[in-house]
Amino acid sequence: MDSPQAASSRGLLADFLIARRSAVTAAEHGLPEPAYPRRVPGLRREEVAQLAGISTDYYSRLEQGRVRTASYSVLNAIAQALRLSEDQQRHLFQLARPEALEQPGEAEQHITPQTARLLANLVDTPAVVFGRYLDILAWNRLGAALLGDLAAMPPKHRNYVRMIFLDDHVRFLQGDDWQARAQEAVSSLRMAAGAYPDQPRLQELVGELSVRDDDFRAWWSQHLVTVHSFGHSRVQHPIVGEFSLDWQALTSVDDQEQIIVLITAPPGGPDHAAIKRLNSWALGQGLQPSHPQGHGP
Structure with a gap:
């Protein structure tokens, strides 16, 4: 079962990157299709890395959950490669920079x-x-x-x-x-x-x-x-x-x-x-x- 914490041990950031990568096609970026069929829908990891200007190894580690954060410049580049909307970009930054968020706890909320x-x-x-x-x-x-x-x-x-x-x-x-x-x-x-x-x-x-x-x-x-x-x-x-x-x-x-x-x-x-x-x-x-x-x- 997919919980709010993570769908797997990879973590939320990795799961989000994988989900969004599968939703972007090579044609949307004008990339040539390979001679053999893609095994899974969407871009390959190396294609995202190339579009973002980062190494395939580094991007792979992000998707594998071995790296759980990234710089703002890298996140911006990945957001462009994955064609994220403004809301999706904001969500990406939330996942990658959790230290910037103040946790609300479970305090009961009341209106004024x-x-x-x-x-x-x-x-x-x-x-x-x-x-x-x-x-x-x-x-x-x-x-x-x-x-x-x-x-x-x-x-x-x-x-x-x-x-x-x-x-x-x-x-x-x-x-x-x-x-x-x-x-x-x-x-x-x-x-x-x-x-x-x-x-x-x-x-x-x-x-x-x-x-x-x-x-x-x-x-x-x-x-x-x-x-x-x-x-x-x-x-x-x-x-x-x-x-x-x-x-x-x-x-x-x-x-x-x-x-x-x-x-x-x-x-x-x-x-x-x-x-x-x-x-x-x-x-x-x-x-x-x-x-x-x-x-x-």
């Missing part, structure tokens, strides 16, 4: 009273606060109307990555966009694993999902890394039907590991009308926002 007030004041906007590993820390009534009765869930099950794979309602909600949304969730969790690989909560979550869902296990092993701060989704709700939503993720100033996600629709249109119907239904069902757990002034 100001954030709790913000959620309460959003009467026509579904809103959710995510913590590290996409645990759901807080929500307003419309957030519960959209994602399900969050207050009734066991706290450990109140995790967006877990819900999008294992919760029937959240999976149905995504409609035809499920794969894209699920891969985004895996990518966010992979970024967290790169930053803080040794946390028991993260290991438990990845372990459970790897055992229970084939798609999660496959995408986790591919080291997907793509992070979006805003987007557009078409959802299907069992009560109000199908409608479109825009969402935006805002980082909390008080805690950089907390993300406030606001879900909106243009006022006056059919999608905004669907949100209003959703709110009326939520009131009738008695769905509750999260209880304020804030600390501080």
Whole structure:
């Protein structure tokens, strides 16, 4: 089983390099194809080394886990050779320079009273606060109307990555966009694993999902890394039907590991009308926002 620590004794950096190398073709770099078929997809180690301007032996040792870090210039060169996106480059640096990261420990996260007030004041906007590993820390009534009765869930099950794979309602909600949304969730969790690989909560979550869902296990092993701060989704709700939503993720100033996600629709249109119907239904069902757990002034 692939854990957040490592898929093998090689380590996370080596596993990430191997996964990304297999996803890049020689044609993307204009390299000639050999006369004989490649045994595995993607570039060869010597081709990556050549493109990065480093020795094949040194790059091989990185992939074998015998070298677990590298200089910024070498990492930049490897990133270019592997055609990494900005998010993937940031992840690469996290894996190769772990000493630069402050480990958060397993301290329980709480929202501030100001954030709790913000959620309460959003009467026509579904809103959710995510913590590290996409645990759901807080929500307003419309957030519960959209994602399900969050207050009734066991706290450990109140995790967006877990819900999008294992919760029937959240999976149905995504409609035809499920794969894209699920891969985004895996990518966010992979970024967290790169930053803080040794946390028991993260290991438990990845372990459970790897055992229970084939798609999660496959995408986790591919080291997907793509992070979006805003987007557009078409959802299907069992009560109000199908409608479109825009969402935006805002980082909390008080805690950089907390993300406030606001879900909106243009006022006056059919999608905004669907949100209003959703709110009326939520009131009738008695769905509750999260209880304020804030600390501080």
